[in-house]
Amino acid sequence: MTQQELEKYLWGAATSLRGTIDAGDYKQYIFPLLFYKRICDVYDEEFEKALEESDGDLEYAAFAEHHHFIVPETAHWNSVRETTVNVGIAIQNAMRDIEKANPETLYGIFGDASWTNKNRLSDATLTNLIEHFSQHKLNLKNVPDDQLGNAYEYLIKEFADDSGHTAAEFYTNRTVVKLMTMIMDPQPGESVYDPTCGSGGLLLNCALHLRDEGKEYRTLKLYGQEINLITSAIARMNMFMHGIEEFSIVRGDTLARPAFLHNDELKTFNVILANPPYSIKAWDKKSFENDPYGRNLWGTPPQGCADYAFQQHIQKSLDAENGRSISLWPHGILFRESEAEMRSKMIEEDLVECVIGLGPNLFYNSPMEACLLITKTNKTKKKQGKVLIINALKEVKQERNIAFLEQKHIHKIFKAYKDFKNIDDFAKVVSVDELLENKGSLNIAQYLSNVDTSEPNLSLDEALTNWKEKSATLKASINELFNVLN
Structure with a gap:
């Protein structure tokens, strides 16, 4: 596939969800499925390479093969593809098993999407998604890292454009x-x-x-x-x-x-x-006043705007x-x-x-x-x-x-x-x-x-904050003027 063909192919998976879930939720399902397919295809590719190097000796190939990530047989894409009932459960179990098999690198990487909610994603919808991704091998030979990485970035931008x-x-x-x-x-x-x-x-x-x-x-x-x-x-x-x-x-x-x-x-x-x-209000201002890491270098920002809490965290985290x-x-x-x-x-x-x-x-x-x-x-x-x-x-x-x-x-x-x-x-x-x-x-x-x-x-x-600040300043000036007049 060319880069454009790959991007069109991947975006096609997302468009198949239109009308089923909100556009803002596409990323919860499409990215994990894409990554899952990539892992399985590369896993197969690595085994085929070991088999080729061992002149078809399965026992030696199994000994010699080297994998970036371990994919248990029951968690492989092909096993999920054969599932026709409770497809969401099969996907979720497979992803969790892969995370457990690679605890240092992949733990929690598939997120917490609700694969088992059939009111959102029916068996038919998930089967269609699986079949869509099954059309092409996403191994390194067919889709090098650079090409897939660019397509991934393309998807991120498309999801941003589409999700409001x-x-x-x-x-x-x-x-x-x-x-x-x-x-x-x-x-x-x-x-x-x-x-x-x-x-x-x-x-x-x-x-x-x-x-x-x-x-x-x-x-x-x-x-x-x-x-x-x-x-x-x-x-x-x-x-x-x-x-x-x-x-x-x-x-x-x-x-x-x-x-x-x-x-x-x-x-x-x-x-x-x-x-x-920017300008988040839901943050713990009180704790920041006595920050155990000394991040309040220049003071404590107002409750309604944590921008300078982040900026001070950044400054405190810089090499001297x-x-x-x-x-x-x-x-x-x-x-x-x-x-x-x-x-x-x-x-x-x-x-x-x-x-x-x-x-x-x-x-x-x-x-x-x-x-x-x-x-x-x-x-x-x-x-x-x-x-x-x-x-x-x-x-x-x-x-x-x-x-x-x-x-x-x-x-x-x-x-x-x-x-x-x-x-x-x-x-x-x-x-x-x-x-x-x-x-x-x-x-x-x-x-x-x-x-x-x-x-x-x-x-x-920001406009409201500025208005409040200027109102407070004006009120203080008026009070000061009344005090002088009295």
Whole structure:
């Protein structure tokens, strides 16, 4: 199959579920089935190779065969394919048996989809899915890692386009991911971490970035944490589908229970890339006030917005010598009054290297403008005491209700970042002192004259928070005025 034929074939499995389950739930079933089929086909391929090398001697082949993953005979795809009644139970049991047979690598990887609920997925529906996937062998000879990995990424994007509001849980705009990876420039042997890794796109692209440069990507140490069970499973499958096996992706709440520790402290990493969930309210602010890992470096964020809890977690998790981070946020993180003190401390410690304002619609199902916040624990002498601010709001291609960065946009932004100098109406180097004089505001409009100074695109929650803050300030001023008059 060509790449296009493979993608069409895999997407056909998803479209067979239309009208049966919500589009947002496709990923719970299609990804595990795809991975299950891949494992079984590769398992058969590995046995056939051993048989070929042993000149058809079954006994010797059984002794000589080497498998990436063990597939018990009763859990093989062919066994499930022969099942006609209670197909969901057969699929679920087979997946659990494969997880048990590979506890160190595959435990929990198939997620917790409800395969046995016949009201959602009848025997006929599941049989049709099994038969659809059975049309082609998905072994390494027919479908190499690169081809399957690209098709997997294609499915992730299609599910994002098709599933509406759930898309942001597991998908980050791939053109933005490419820019973020180029800026971080991970090197062989370094550790890379994503505290809210979604489907693993940021981590994966770091490895692929090295591979495309002809460098040794297998020595890259990849770590990720993701709170959603099925999304964390998709991230692990994503790695395997691309032929990457050296990684650790853990399910869990990063703020409440960080997964990666060393000597009871947060493990530190050379590179951190993140697209955290923005402005979440359901987090444990009280515990963060007395955080056992010392993540409240600059203070405690307001209950209604945990953005700077994530940003402080990122900073605390950076290597002291060459740690560098890049995180994708809405513009509000640059100027919200409720976070001014924390933002000022971050700037005062000379941790911020660059701020890049991106255009609207780069967040799925949101017209908000995005920005990239780049920090370093040990800035070069040239950049010390300075922050580069880039206005790339117009460097974006709008198409229907989404947007993406074209190659010319990525090149222009990346070059400005590398050059670290003033560019008329596009980039400006601002001193830390000037930023602090402006109460720690990183609002791009304050420093680049060609930026629209009207109120930036905000979410409803951000607009409400700003309104409450300004109302409280106004009330305090009125009370002060009455006190003076009295």
